[in-house]
Amino acid sequence: MMNKTKMVPFPSHAIVPERDVDKMPVLDARNLGMDFGGLVAVDDFSLLIGRTEIAGLIGPNGAGKTTVFNLLTNVYHPTRGAILLDGVSTEGKSTAQVNAMGIARTFQNIRLFSDMSVLDNVKVGLHNHIHERFLSAVTHAFGYTKAEKKANTRALELLDVFHMADHAFALAGSLPYGAQRRLEIVRALATEPKILLLDEPAAGMNPSETLELMNNIRKIRDEFQIAVLLIEHDMNLVMNICEGICVLNYGKIIAKGTAEQIKHNPVVIEAYLGNKGE
Amino acid sequence: MKSNKARRKNYITYAIAVGAFAVTMILIFTGNASRHMQSMLVPICINIILAVSLNLVVGILGELSLGHAGFMSVGAYAGCLFSIYMEQMLPAVIRFPLAMLAGGLVAAVFGIIVGIPVLRLKGDYLAIVTLAFGEIIRSIIINLNFTGGAAGLKNTPQDATFISAFVVVLLTLIVVLNLISSKQGRAIMSLRDNAIAAESCGIHIGYYKLMAFVVAAFFAGVAGVIYGHNYSILTAGTFDYNKSIEILVIVVLGGMGSIRGSMIAAIVMTVLPEALRFLSDYRMLIYAVILIVIMLCSASQTVLKLKEQLKAVFFGQKNGKEEI
Numbered sequence: 001m002m003n004k005t006k007m008v009p010f011p012s013h014a015i016v017p018e019r020d021v022d023k024m025p026v027l028d029a030r031n032l033g034m035d036f037g038g039l040v041a042v043d044d045f046s047l048l049i050g051r052t053e054i055a056g057l058i059g060p061n062g063a064g065k066t067t068v069f070n071l072l073t074n075v076y077h078p079t080r081g082a083i084l085l086d087g088v089s090t091e092g093k094s095t096a097q098v099n100a101m102g103i104a105r106t107f108q109n110i111r112l113f114s115d116m117s118v119l120d121n122v123k124v125g126l127h128n129h130i131h132e133r134f135l136s137a138v139t140h141a142f143g144y145t146k147a148e149k150k151a152n153t154r155a156l157e158l159l160d161v162f163h164m165a166d167h168a169f170a171l172a173g174s175l176p177y178g179a180q181r182r183l184e185i186v187r188a189l190a191t192e193p194k195i196l197l198l199d200e201p202a203a204g205m206n207p208s209e210t211l212e213l214m215n216n217i218r219k220i221r222d223e224f225q226i227a228v229l230l231i232e233h234d235m236n237l238v239m240n241i242c243e244g245i246c247v248l249n250y251g252k253i254i255a256k257g258t259a260e261q262i263k264h265n266p267v268v269i270e271a272y273l274g275n276k277g278e
Numbered sequence: 279m280k281s282n283k284a285r286r287k288n289y290i291t292y293a294i295a296v297g298a299f300a301v302t303m304i305l306i307f308t309g310n311a312s313r314h315m316q317s318m319l320v321p322i323c324i325n326i327i328l329a330v331s332l333n334l335v336v337g338i339l340g341e342l343s344l345g346h347a348g349f350m351s352v353g354a355y356a357g358c359l360f361s362i363y364m365e366q367m368l369p370a371v372i373r374f375p376l377a378m379l380a381g382g383l384v385a386a387v388f389g390i391i392v393g394i395p396v397l398r399l400k401g402d403y404l405a406i407v408t409l410a411f412g413e414i415i416r417s418i419i420i421n422l423n424f425t426g427g428a429a430g431l432k433n434t435p436q437d438a439t440f441i442s443a444f445v446v447v448l449l450t451l452i453v454v455l456n457l458i459s460s461k462q463g464r465a466i467m468s469l470r471d472n473a474i475a476a477e478s479c480g481i482h483i484g485y486y487k488l489m490a491f492v493v494a495a496f497f498a499g500v501a502g503v504i505y506g507h508n509y510s511i512l513t514a515g516t517f518d519y520n521k522s523i524e525i526l527v528i529v530v531l532g533g534m535g536s537i538r539g540s541m542i543a544a545i546v547m548t549v550l551p552e553a554l555r556f557l558s559d560y561r562m563l564i565y566a567v568i569l570i571v572i573m574l575c576s577a578s579q580t581v582l583k584l585k586e587q588l589k590a591v592f593f594g595q596k597n598g599k600e601e602i
Contacts, residue, residue, distance in 0.1 A: 073478060099480035107478075113471035116464070123461075124468045128480045130461045134489070137460030138453050144460065151461075191480050 026051045026086060026194050026227045027103075032071055033080030034064075034251075041067045042251045045081070049195060049244075054221055054228045056242035058235075058262075060272050064251040065231045066108060069197050072229075073105055074098045086194060100128055102194035106184040106201065108231075114173025118164065118183055121172045122155040125190025129154075158186050161223065162216060178209045182216070189224060196220065198230040202237050210234060214241050235273070239263065247272060288455045291538040295451060298545070299444050316440070318552055320508045323443035324501045325544040327450045329528040330537055331497035334454055336526065337535030338463070339490040340470030342405040344522045345392070346498050348412030349385040351517035353499020355425050357381025358434040358506035365435055374437035378446065378503045385499020388415075389492040397487045412522055419514040430513035431506070438507040446504065450497050455537055457493065466490045531572060 025048040032045040042064045049055050057065050070076045072083060074095050083090045090098050104125075113121050123130070130151045136142040159165045162182045167175060172183060181201060188196055201217070202210045214237055221228055232238050238245060239259040247255040247262060249271045255262060262268055269275060302319065305311040328346060335343045357377040364373050396407050419425045426432065457463045465486045468476040477483055506512045528547050532539030550568065554561045575581045 075474075075478075094482070095477040096480050096482045099478055105478055107475065111472045111475035113468045113475065115471050116467055120464055120467075124464050124476065124481065125479050127461060127465055132461040134462060137462045138456050140456045140460070147461070187475075187479060 023051050024087060025049055026053075027072070027229070028084040028087075029072065029081070030084070031081040032068070032078045032083065034067055034071055034076055035079045040251055042071065045071075045248075045251075045253060047246055047253075047256075049227050049229060051194075052221055052225055052227060054217060054241050054243050055230070056238040056245040057229060057231045057248060058233070058238055058245060058272065059248035063248040065248055066199060067251075068248070069105060069199055069231065072098075072197060073103055099191055099193070102192075103197065104188035104191045104193035104195075105197035106181075106188055106199055108199040108203065110177075110180050110184055112172040112180055112184060112187075114171065116172055117169050118159065118172050118175065119152070119155050119168040121183060121187050122158055122190050123151050125187040126151050126154060127191075129190075129192060155190065158190055161189075161219070162186055177204060181205070181213075185216070185220070189220065193226060195227040195229060198228060198232075200231055200233065202232055202234045210237055213237070217241055284459060287538075288459070291451060291455065291541065292448070294538065295444075295448060295541065302440070314552070318548060319440040320438050320443045320504065322545055322548045323440070323447045324505050324508070325525070325528060325548050326447050326541050327497055327501040327504070328525045329532065329540040329544040330450050330454050331494040331501070332525050333529045333532070333535065333537060333540045334457070334466075334490050335494045336529050337533075337540075338458060338470065339466050339487060341397070341487070341491075342401065342526075343408045343491070343494075344405050344519060344526065345408030345410075345412040345415075346494070346525050347517040347519065347521035348392075348408075348415040349388060349495040349498035350502035350505070350521070351412075351415055351419060351512075351514065352388045352502070353381035353385035354502030354506040354512055354517070355381075355419060355431065356384035356499070357503030358431055358512055359424070361435055361437065361507065362431075362433060370435065370437045373435070374442060374507060377437070377507065378500045381503035382496040382500040385502070386492050386496040388499075389495025390488065393488045393491040393495075394484075397484065397491060409519055409522070412517070412519055416514045416517055425514070426512070428514070430511050432511050434506050434510045434512065436507060436510045438504045443504050443508075446500060450500075451537065451541070453493070453497075458537070462486065462489060527569070531569075531576070533576070 027047070027049040029045060029047045032042060033040070034042040045068060047055075057068060059065055067076065071078050074090060074093055074097075077092075085098075085101050085103060088101065090101060090103075093101065113124060116124070130147050132144060132147045133142070136144040136147070156165050156168060159168055162185070164179065164182060164186065167179065172180070175183060185196075185198065185201070198217070202213055205213060217228055217230070218241060220226065230238075230242070239262075242259060245257065245259060245262045246253055247265075247268050254271055255265045255268045257265070263273070302311070306316065328350065332343065332346045335341055357380055360380045361373055361377045364376070368376070392408070392411050396404060396411070399407055420428050458467070465476070465481045466489065468479070468481060469483060469486055473483055502517075524547075528543045529540055531547065532541070532543030551561070551565055554565055557564050
């Protein structure tokens with residue numbers, strides 16, 4: 001079932017695009033497995049992601065896609081297997097520590113700090129890059145002003161990438177739906193990740209918003225030089241921007257490859273895509 | 279800029295506090311303040327410190343703690359014992375601040391001891407465990423010898439004055455308001471809004487929960503020390519769960535997360551029971567009815583709309599300018 005093509009160098013579970021081939025992969029998941037009681041939610045999940053690759057994770061509902069994200073961010077600790085980020089194992093680390101190591105994510109159901117301003121949401125993302133100690137926080141002296149100024153400038157810069165600087169002082173919860181999704185991405189980017197995990201970023205968006213999102217995802221890769229792994233049901237988006245695609249069904253990988261390969265893979269068509277016009 | 283607006287809001291809070299202090303001092307010096315009124319000043323300050331610090335846990339961190347009186351009592355006993363032993367050695371000017379520091383630190387240590395296991399719990403469970411903590415502290419204090427047991431701790435020097443208490447109020451406001459608009463404060467608020475997302479942003483949940491809890495415990499302890507040095511006698515019964523609930527009522531009345539609200543509500547809630555004394559037997563009944571009415575009004579849409587309209591009438595033009 002595994003696709004072995006020229007696109008896929010050593011080892012065989014890689015979906016690294018050609019331009020990243022000579023570099024060490026940013027994310028290396030090896031034979032991940034997760035059991036909930038007797039239920040095997042994910043099994044033998046192996047994936048390599050290149051340093052600046054845009055990769056897609058697709059599959060039917062309940063296939064275990066979000067579980068994979070939760071495993072990669074150590075929200076669940078994998079029952080089996082290992083995750084290497086830049087060659088360093090994330091085993092035993094907390095979600096916060098994994099984020100500091102370089103994995104940031106967004107959520108399927110938007111999770112913003114809705115009672116805080118847009119700017120403050122981004123500044124929470126910048127948390128580990130703001131140098132303020134408790135003493136300076138309490139006194140607003142000893143480097144507080146400098147640190148806050150730097151954080152404000154950086155947060156506004158990041159918001160500006162997505163044309164959201166105008167709404168910096170609005171409450172995050174009051175933003176329209178599309179803007180909330182964008183803000184979640186900005187917040188994740190603020191943590192300065194090496195890889196960004198997007199959980200259904202286009203859910204609930206209209207075609208023009210989806211188009212904008214596609215451009216934004218490419219922009220993120222090009223400007224920040226990071227990898228993106230996304231879960232998405234919008235095949236138009238996935239097939240257009242993902243350089244490597246991994247298909248999950250019943251917790252197992254059933255296919256890997258480029259968009260062209262996946263589109264014509266009979267196993268994927270059977271399990272997920274379906275036949276057109278039949 | 280709106281970030282300046284947040285800062286201006288803080289300045290308004292300080293201004294209200296200093297203004298109220300100035301008016302009171304003028305009343306005292308011109309001889310217009312009765313003895314009865316003057317006796318309420320320190321308790322008002324104590325309640326402000328308690329409410330503002332509890333608001334840090336309930337409003338900013340978003341966890342319901344019912345053990346605030348427990349921390350208050352730990353601080354009160356530590357501070358008062360310190361003063362009693364040091365009475366001959368140190369003058370009041372040095373003794374009282376040191377006693378407050380000692381009481382605050384002991385309460386903070388208890389905050390860490392209690393906080394580490396308790397903050398793993400959530401919501402109702404956390405509330406009940408903190409309530410139990412308060413009661414445990416109370417029964418331990420009653421059964422110890424050096425705390426004076428059930429008879430209470432007597433002979434604490436009466437060092438607390440309105441001025442010193444007000445200075446502590448101001449310090450509490452500065453620390454809490456500064457903390458809120460800092461990296462640490464944002465981390466604490468992000469836990470309240472969405473703990474899962476906060477963790478995925480690299481925020482260590484346990485650390486920041488504990489930070490809010492311990493800072494609140496510290497100030498509760500300091501408030502306890504002032505309490506002990508105001509009445510000169512401490513009995514463990516004072517710090518039962520009724521006291522915790524009383525502080526919580528102030529916080530809820532002033533608005534969760536609103537420090538200025540807590541301050542104003544603390545003043546109202548300390549003065550109100552005294553002001554209703556003329557009703558003699560019906561006092562507590564009327565007091566309860568007033569509470570219910572205030573709570574209903576503060577949650578009512580009609581009143582909120584009215585408030586907005588009033589704001590527009592008074593500050594309409596000013597707001598308009600800000601937009602540009």
